[in-house]
Amino acid sequence: MASILNNRIRGKNIVITGASGGLGEQLAYLCAKNGANLFLLARNKRKLDKIVATVHQQYAVKCTAFALDVSQGEQVKQVFLKIMKQAGTIDVLVNNAGFGIFAEAKNTDSADVEAMFSVNAVGLITCTQQVIPSMSKQQYGHIINIASQAGKIATPKSSVYAATKHAVLGYTNALRMEMSQVGVYVTAVNPGPIRTGFFQTADPGGSYLENVGRLLLEPEKVAEKIVRVMLSNKREINLPRWMNSIATLHTMMPSIVERLGKKAFFKK
Template sequence: MNLTDKVVVVTGGSAGLGEQICYEAAKQGAIVVTCARRINLIGQVKEKCQALSGKEAYAFQLDISDPDNVESVLGKISDEVGPIDILVNNAGFGLFEDFVDFDLDVAKKMFDVNVLGMMYFTQKVAISMVEKQSGHIFNVASMAGKMATPKSTVYSATKFAVLGFSNALRLELRPANVYVTTINPGPIATEFFDKADPSGSYLDNLGSIVLDPQKLAKVIVNKMGKPTREINRPLIMSGASRFYDLFPHLGDFLASGLFNRK
């Protein structure tokens, strides 16, 4: 797809992968709309997108777990920007902790953000995409939704839900010429792990397997407008997830050892 003047909306666009997706889309001439809770950061992303694209960009404060706020933001996008051509559902958070010690209030919040909020936002956008018979929805899931590891019980559960939702939605929207792509990254060098792993040791333990958010963002943006089922990175973890499905008992051994660095 030629992204010139296409409206690209990115949730969780204040930092990390979401921020880099905004920049890569802007480089290709898109009209970028970045949404996140941290208004000061999305303002900076907006300004950089404008410099990269030479076009107007937009920033809206969004708490995706609040349906009223979602309605308000989507109304502003409709009034001030126009129909959404591409939606990237990137908002989400994780916490790596043994389930027996997990605060279930945090678990509920994680489902509200990672799953229910994403679904609510997506439904509103999908309705308009179906009406105009075009669009592309990207849902950021995770390798944790394909191959769970210790201390990722709740986070993995939310990402398994994102995968199941996306796989069904892809089939439902296909007749309307609306594409649905899931993005399944392994660990990315972003501030996501400031909350997920306060010890700071997880990324250090993984070494070269950690993904560069800018490189992954380029891959994602280059798939916009193309009927792509999944984007899986890094390739070694993608291969391991397939192995996990074929040989589940051995997969459990690998998931609890080789890919468990929490």
């Protein structure tokens, strides 16, 4: 794991949703290594407790876990009240919880549509609303929303997932302007596919991983990029660069990109 990356977060209180594995877990370890106190949130408390034990064994920081389903609004409010009571302040919120299901629009189940929006978009917004008042009052803090390159360029078989991430980017871009008035930073993280458990749900058949496995980002490397910018005024993190270049080109010449990339886009 990388050496110390960011002294700004030493002694700060960081909340991470979706922290029971993958990118969230790696963020937890790296934030702890950089001296931050952690509040880890996810549905699976057993996995969280193992991460907390590892953090306490390796680093001299505070680390607390709460079971949380971000799609449950009242539960979100109660958990954040507990965090504020314990910590007094939240310095960084990382909205990492999310999932996707790859299917053509005609085959997408309505329950899956509702679930993806409830977690990826509504859950993210609900968590963010819990920290806006305190961060605004203290005129300090950082909200980091894990979006996706799918929020910039939609591809076949991910229509609903892409829609949720477009929603996240829209919300993040508006929030950034609002919070800039009170000195709070807002960052969107737009990674391509990451080598995590995400694909156990999104691609149970394994065809997408088989096609793009060599292009997957490593969660440790993505975590490093995020931790480096915590408590700094960074608008976006886009990974990998080549994929973001395609998304940027798509905004200027969508028809050409969709025509030339059609074969690749269908490799899910």
